[in-house]
Amino acid sequence: xxxxxxxxxxxxxxxxTLLVALGGIFSFRIKVFPLGLEGYMLAGCFLAVxxxxxxxxxxxxxxxxxILVMLLALIFAFFVIELSVNPVIxxxxxxxxxxxxxxxxxxxxxxxxxxxxxxxxLALPRFQVPIIKSIPIVADIFNNHSALxxxxxxxxxxxQFVYYKTNYGLSLRATGAYxxxxxxxxxxxxxxxxxxxxxxxxxxxxxxAQLSLTANLFNVGMTDGRGFxxxxxxxxxxxxxIRAFLGCILFGLCDALVLNLSSEGIPIxxxxxxxxxxxxxxxxxxxxxxxLSERTAFSKLQLRIRQNDPEILASxxxxxxxxxxx
Amino acid sequence: MKKIxxxxxxxxxxxxxxxxxxxxxxxxxxxxxxxVAFCAIYPFDQxxxxxxxxxxxxxxxxxxxxxxxxxxxxxxxxxxxxKIRALAEQGIYDLIMTQFSGHVEATIAVAKDYPDIQFFxxxxxxxxVAEYPNITEGQGGDxxxxxxxxGACAAYMTQTNKVCFIGGKEIESIxxxxxxxxxxxxxxxxxxxxxxxxxxxxxxxxxTRELAANLYAQGFDVIGFSxxxxxxxxxxxxxxxxxxxxxxxxxxxxxxxxxxxEIAAALTYxxxxxxxxxxxxxxxKLEMSVQKMYGYAEGVNDFVYCNDVVPQDVRDKVxxxxxxxxxxxxxxxxxxx
Numbered sequence: 333x334x335x336x337x338x339x340x341x342x343x344x345x346x347x348x349t350l351l352v353a354l355g356g357i358f359s360f361r362i363k364v365f366p367l368g369l370e371g372y373m374l375a376g377c378f379l380a381v382x383x384x385x386x387x388x389x390x391x392x393x394x395x396x397x398x399i400l401v402m403l404l405a406l407i408f409a410f411f412v413i414e415l416s417v418n419p420v421i422x423x424x425x426x427x428x429x430x431x432x433x434x435x436x437x438x439x440x441x442x443x444x445x446x447x448x449x450x451x452x453x454l455a456l457p458r459f460q461v462p463i464i465k466s467i468p469i470v471a472d473i474f475n476n477h478s479a480l481x482x483x484x485x486x487x488x489x490x491x492q493f494v495y496y497k498t499n500y501g502l503s504l505r506a507t508g509a510y511x512x513x514x515x516x517x518x519x520x521x522x523x524x525x526x527x528x529x530x531x532x533x534x535x536x537x538x539x540x541a542q543l544s545l546t547a548n549l550f551n552v553g554m555t556d557g558r559g560f561x562x563x564x565x566x567x568x569x570x571x572x573x574i575r576a577f578l579g580c581i582l583f584g585l586c587d588a589l590v591l592n593l594s595s596e597g598i599p600i601x602x603x604x605x606x607x608x609x610x611x612x613x614x615x616x617x618x619x620x621x622x623x624l625s626e627r628t629a630f631s632k633l634q635l636r637i638r639q640n641d642p643e644i645l646a647s648x649x650x651x652x653x654x655x656x657x658x
Numbered sequence: 659m660k661k662i663x664x665x666x667x668x669x670x671x672x673x674x675x676x677x678x679x680x681x682x683x684x685x686x687x688x689x690x691x692x693x694v695a696f697c698a699i700y701p702f703d704q705x706x707x708x709x710x711x712x713x714x715x716x717x718x719x720x721x722x723x724x725x726x727x728x729x730x731x732x733x734x735x736x737x738x739x740x741k742i743r744a745l746a747e748q749g750i751y752d753l754i755m756t757q758f759s760g761h762v763e764a765t766i767a768v769a770k771d772y773p774d775i776q777f778f779x780x781x782x783x784x785x786x787v788a789e790y791p792n793i794t795e796g797q798g799g800d801x802x803x804x805x806x807x808x809g810a811c812a813a814y815m816t817q818t819n820k821v822c823f824i825g826g827k828e829i830e831s832i833x834x835x836x837x838x839x840x841x842x843x844x845x846x847x848x849x850x851x852x853x854x855x856x857x858x859x860x861x862x863x864x865x866t867r868e869l870a871a872n873l874y875a876q877g878f879d880v881i882g883f884s885x886x887x888x889x890x891x892x893x894x895x896x897x898x899x900x901x902x903x904x905x906x907x908x909x910x911x912x913x914x915x916x917x918x919x920e921i922a923a924a925l926t927y928x929x930x931x932x933x934x935x936x937x938x939x940x941x942x943k944l945e946m947s948v949q950k951m952y953g954y955a956e957g958v959n960d961f962v963y964c965n966d967v968v969p970q971d972v973r974d975k976v977x978x979x980x981x982x983x984x985x986x987x988x989x990x991x992x993x994x995x
Contacts, residue, residue: 337875341868348864435703446703447887449915452897547863547894549915551887552703556862590858591869595876600828600856 336472338588343473346584347484348373348543352562353569353576354487355535358528360571361495361508364412368423369536370559371430376401376540378434381448381550382441390456390545394480397541398534404430405533409526435552447551456480456545480542487535488577495573504528536562561607568615579614586610692725692752692940695745696932697732699757705860705886706910707928714929718936725936732761739764746772753939755932759783759830769793776944778935780928783830788947796935799909799926800953801831802990803983805838805882806845807961808906808924810979812880813846814972815921817902822853822878824869824892826860826885835884835908835924837994845979845988853878854995859888866891874899880921884908893920904967913964921967925960934958954984 352373356366376397383396408426411417435445442448456478465475495501506514507521507528514521536559543558544550561583569575586607593603636644702712712729719727728751732741742764745751755778756765762782769777769792777793787795805823812821823839825832836854843852855873857866866885870892873881879902883892890912896905897917905916907923931952938944952958961980963973982988 337872341872344868345864435701438703446706446709447890449890452915452917543864547867547891549863549890549894551861551863551890552701553861553887554863556859556865587865588868591865591872594857595822595853595855595869595873597853597855600858604858 336469338585338592339473341588341591342581342584343477343481343485344546345587346580347477347481348539348546349558349562349565349583350577350580351480351484351487351539351542352536352559353565353580354484354491354573355532355539356562356566357491357569357571357573357576358504358535359532360566361504362525362528363508364419364525364529366423366532366563366566367420368408368426369532369562370555370557371423371427372401372405372533372536373540373543373555373559373562374427374434374553375404375430376537377544377554378437378540378550379537380541381450381544382437384450384454384545385442385448388454390454393454393545394538394541397537399537401537401540402530402534405530405536406526408533409529412529413522413525431553434550438550438552447549449549450545452548455548456542478542478546480538484542488573491573500524500527564611568611582610582614583607690724692936693750694725694727694936694939695751695754696727696729697742697745697754697756697761698729699760700733701731702729706889707886707926710910710927711929711932715932718933725940727936732756735760739767742768743771746775751775753778753936753944755780755935757781765793766790776939776946778939778944780932781831784949787949790947792946794944794946795949796931797949797951797953798928798931799959800951801834801926802838802841802992803953803980804908804924804926804959804961805835805840806842806983806988806990807838807976807980808835808882808908808922809839809842809844809852810846811842811922811961811968811972811976812839812882812904812906813843813850814975815904815968816850816880818877818879819847819849820851820853820876820878821880822855822873822882824866824873824881824883824885825854825856826888827858828856832856832884833994834992835882837992838990839882840995841990841993842979857885857888860886861888863888863891863894867895870895870905871899874903880904880906882906882908890915896920911964916964918965918967920964922961922963925962927958927960931956931958954980 352369356369359366379400380393380397384390384393387393408422411422412419438445438448458476458478461475465471495505503514503519503524506519507524511521540555544554565576565579565583569579590603590606594600696715698708700708703709715727715729719725730741732738738761742754742756745754746768753776757780759782762779762784765777765779765782769790773792775792779793779795780798782795784793784795787793821843823836825836840852840854843850855869857869859865866888870881874895881892883889883905889907893905893912893916896903896919897915904919904921907920909926911923913920934956935944961976979988983990
C-alpha cells in the first residue's frame, strides 16, 4: 500500500462529507439537530448535475445547487422557526421527499430514469497549484484537485474564525447556548437561526455538488449515507469546526483504507466494520483521555499533600486564616 | 397563516389520494385479459437491468390488449408479505411475479393460501420448489457462463497477466459471476494473477471509481465488474486510465461513458425472460414446481463486443468456449476460490 496514494485518496473522499459536516455545524450550534443533511446532499448532487446540464458550466451547476438547496433549507427553517414543527420530523420529510423527487424529476428533466451522465467536456476542472505541484510528496496528496477541494480544506479554519472572532459567531453561540439571554441583550435570534439553517443548506448542497460533479454523473441514491457520516462527525466533534474536520479526515482515511485493503484481498465483512470501530474510538478517546488526565492530576495533588509540599501547606494556611477571620 | 397552510396541505393530500385512486390503463376485471402483477424488490430505477425490465414490460403491456401488467415496488422488508398478499386478495391476478430470495418466504406463504394463482419467482433459489404446486422459478441469465466467457476474454486480452473482478456486494448472484470468471481465467491461463474484490455498494460510483483506479494503478489491466448502478464508476476509471486498461461489463452496457475502454459485455436480458414467462403462462404452458434456467439457449444471455479492441481470433476462441459449454463439454461450477 502506497501511503502517498492513500492520503491523496483520503483527500478526495473526505471533501464532500466535510462540506456537509461544516454546514451541519451551523444547525447543530443553534440546537436544531441536522438530520436532513442526507436529503440536502442528495438534492445538491441532483441539482448540480441539472444546473451543469442546463447552463453548460459546472460552476454554474454548483451555484445552482447551492442556491436551490439553500432555498430548500429556507422552507425547512420556516417550518421549524415559524410553525414550530419538530425539526427531526421535518428533516425526515426532507430526506424522504428529496429521495423521491430526485427519482421523479429524472424523467421530465433528462428523459431517462436511474442515472444521468454528463458530457466529459462538462467535468469539473482540476488545478495544478503553482507551489504545491513542485513539492514531491505534498504534490501527490494536494495537487490536481478541483477548486472546491481547496475551498473545503480552508473552510474549517474560516468557520472557526467566524464562530470565535465575529459578531455573528458570538450571536450564533449565544442563541444556541441560551436563547432568552441572547434576546435580552438585543440579538435577533430569529435572523441568526434563519442564516444558520440556510448556511447548512448551502454548504450541504455544495457537498452534494462536489460528489456528483467529480463523478460527472447523477445516480439515484448516490450519497449512500454520506450525510449521516457527516452527522456522526458533527456529533462526535460537539459542533467544533476543526474537530469536525479531524473527524472527516478520519472517516475519509477509513474509506481510503477500506478501498486499499479490499483490493489486497482482505474480506469486506471485516473491512466494513472499520469505519464504525474508528467512530467509536473517536467518540470514546477524548473523554477517556480527559478522565485519565484528571485522575493523574488528582493523584499528583494527593502525593504532594502526603509529601508536605510547601506550596500546598502555604495555600492551606492561607485558606485557614481567611476562614478564621470570617 | 397556520390555518391557510393546513387547509392547503389537506387539499393537496386529498388531490393526491384522488389521483392515486384514479383511472387505470386497462379494465383489470375483464375476463379475457390475462392479469399479471409484477413485484420489484428494488425501486424501479435503482438498477439498470430493472429499469430495462420495467420499460420492456410497459411496452409489452401497451402493445398487448389481452394482457394487463401491474407493476409494484415491494422493496421494504416489512411490506413483502402484506403487499404480495394484498395483490392476491384482489382476486384478479392470474400470475404474480416476485424477485430474488428476499421475496421467497412471502411468495410461499401467500401461494399456499391462493392455489388458483400462479406464482413466478425470479432467481428466488427455492431448492424445494417441487413441493409447491403453484410456484415456479426462473433463473434469469446464466451467471456462471457469463462469468466464464468474460474471464476467458479477460485472460486472452491481458498484457500484464493481472486481471480482476469487482462485485457490488457479497451476494449469490455476484458470487456466481465471480466463480465463472475465475474458472474462465484459469481455463485460458492458470498462471494469471486473478483478484476478486467486493466494493460493498450498488449505488456509490465514487467508491467503485476509486477502487478501480487503484487496481489499474496496481497493474491490473482488465477488470470485469458487476455492481449495478455503481458500475459506472468502474467504467469512468477505465475511461480515465492511460494506456491499454480495459473493462468488461456484466448485465448491461456502459459504453456511452467508457471512452472505448469497455471492450465487451456479458449481457442478460432478464426482461426477455419475463415476457417469455408471461406468454407461456397466458397459454397455460408455464410448468409449475420447477426451477428453469433462462440462458444463452433461450436468448436471455449474450456475450457482445463493444468495439474493435478485441481481435477476431480472441472472439473466435470465446465462441468456441461457448459452443463447448452449450454442448456440455465444459461444465462451469459454482465454486469460488
